[in-house]
Amino acid sequence: MTTDLPDLPDLPDLRVLDKADWESWYGTLDVAFGGIAESAEEQELWRSLTEYDRSLGLWDEGACVATAGAFTFRLSVPGGALVDAAGVTMVSVAATHRRRGILTSMMRRQLDDVRAAGEPVAVLTASEPAIYGRFGYGAATSQMKAAIDTARVRLSVPPGTDDVRLRYAKPADVHAACEELYARQVTRRPGMLARQPGWERLGLLDPPGERSGASPLQCVVAERAGELVGYARFAVKPDWEWQGPKGTVHVRDVQGLDPAAYAALWRFLFGIDLTSTVAAHSRPVDDPLLQLVSDVRRCDLSVRDSLYVRLVEVGAALRARTYQAPVDVVFEVADDFCPWNAGRWRLTGDAKGASCERTDDVADLALSVRELGAAYLGGVSLVSLAGAGRVREARRGALAEASVAFGSSVAPWLPHGF
Known part of the structure; x- marks a missing residue:
């Protein structure tokens, strides 16, 4: 069409x-x-x-x-x-x-x-959130920003952290290995992008004119028994006041294959000499870092919208994911911009797989394709959308059933823009 x-x-x-x-x-x-x-x-x-x-x-x-x-x-x-x-x-x-x-x-x-x-899916990051809802895009992920006062915040690290070896490396020298580690992480968290050829260069982009007084990009890798288990990319911006140094560590990316490797990298970032702040500008809202810090209030956290999702083919998109609880529900979908999606769809699925086909059965829930996009990655609950009047329950219990099923055990997260 x-x-x-x-x-x-x-x-x-x-x-x-x-x-x-x-x-x-x-x-x-x-x-x-x-x-x-x-x-x-x-x-x-x-x-x-x-x-x-x-x-x-x-x-x-x-x-x-x-x-x-x-x-x-x-x-x-x-x-x-x-x-x-x-x-x-x-x-x-x-x-x-x-x-x-x-x-x-x-x-x-x-x-x-x-x-x-x-x-079956289109995604974007919006310069202005109000623009794309009318085209069926829903805000599906959030990103967290932190500015951590490392003079007041301590880390409580898990057993095995001291067994992780850290070393500086030139970002370009270890880039291929870091990309392989990133690729292993992608399927563990919804919202991440499998990098296509050429996109690996984004992690090394570091124009001198955009450093705002910070150092060139630095990299530390975490190893155990000679195997790469994590990395951190960052820059340090020196600053001084009368009382002494107050530099900032600007975190670009941190990836760890296990809790000890992850904690070791953050402990390193917290302990860089002549700094008193660790600033991270895009982290998942359920970042394990929040469970490591001694005082979350001193982390100056804020959250904003990130990835917007649009289901281009409702049936194919809903079949492509699994559901954390059994679900059997009929959606009445409104979609004025892509009318081929409009109508009733029966979704049945569980943790093993799903089917989603057109049906003439009576609808259990009514919503627009925008709400389906927002809930698609498991970061926005259908119950929350219903509380705002954007999902209507026709069969008692259907909302709770679908909302639980659509959820995700980890928060969806987009690690970088495009």
């Missing part, structure tokens, strides 16, 4: 991006996000990652005035499966061309293309 684009009589030239037009296309995106050009290093990375056949530009009298793109991803879902997903990205409309239906046109074209590619 293909839906015609809205009429744009003055701006008809919406087309797939040509490589020769990348600089003007990306320049339009830069202006839309404030007009400060990225470093040559960062631009080169995004140019190399751009999937031209999945990128759209709108042109008006030879000038690019709107952009949108998608990356080909595999997304971890509850149960550990990797689901094909379109990573919607680089969306912008020039301020001179707002309120003409351009964004709606691009979203329409893009979701039709995603469906044609056989991807």
Whole structure:
């Protein structure tokens, strides 16, 4: 099913991006996000990652005035499966061309293309949360930010922590091994992305002009019996006051295969000389770090939305994951933007697998595809959505049954943006 684009009589030239037009296309995106050009290093990375056949530009009298793109991803879902997903990205409309239906046109074209590619899910990170709900995207994961006062907060580490050997390494020298370790982690937590070729470079991106006074990227690896069991990437920003040093450790990424390795890395980060703060800008909301610290109030925690999920094919998406409790429920799904999803679907499943097919049976729960997207990775409960009036229970008990089944034993988390 293909839906015609809205009429744009003055701006008809919406087309797939040509490589020769990348600089003007990306320049339009830069202006839309404030007009400060990225470093040559960062631009080169995004140019190399751009999937031209999945990128759209709108042109008006030879000038690019709107952009949108998608990356080909595999997304971890509850149960550990990797689901094909379109990573919607680089969306912008020039301020001179707002309120003409351009964004709606691009979203329409893009979701039709995603469906044609056989991807059951689309995902994005939103610059402004209010934008994408009308296109069926629901906020499905959160990220936690921390600024930990290491002068007041201590760590209580598990047995075996002292058996972990830590050593500094040049980030590029150990990058391949760290990527292999990351890949082992992906299926353990919903919301993580299996990195496709080229994406491993993102972890090394470190433009000098964007360090804001911090050091170049550093890396420490954790080893046991000669085997890599964890790593931390970070930078140190020195600072001083009259009383002495008060530097900050800016944590880029921490991964550990077991509790001892994880704790050893955090203990190292807490103990770096001449620092008094450890700042982490994107951690899962159930990070085990919170159970290691002596005083969570001194960690200055805050939480915000992160990954937005859109079910492009409801049946295929719900079949792709498992459910932590048995479930047999009929959803009445509303989806004005992708009407092929609208109607009733019977979901039956458990921890071993699931089926989701169209049905004429009476609905147990009524909701829109946006709520299904929010609940899809197990981080947002259907009960919570019902409390906001966004899910309606028609059969007594169906809401609790489905809400428990959709949950996840670990919070979903997107470790990096795109």
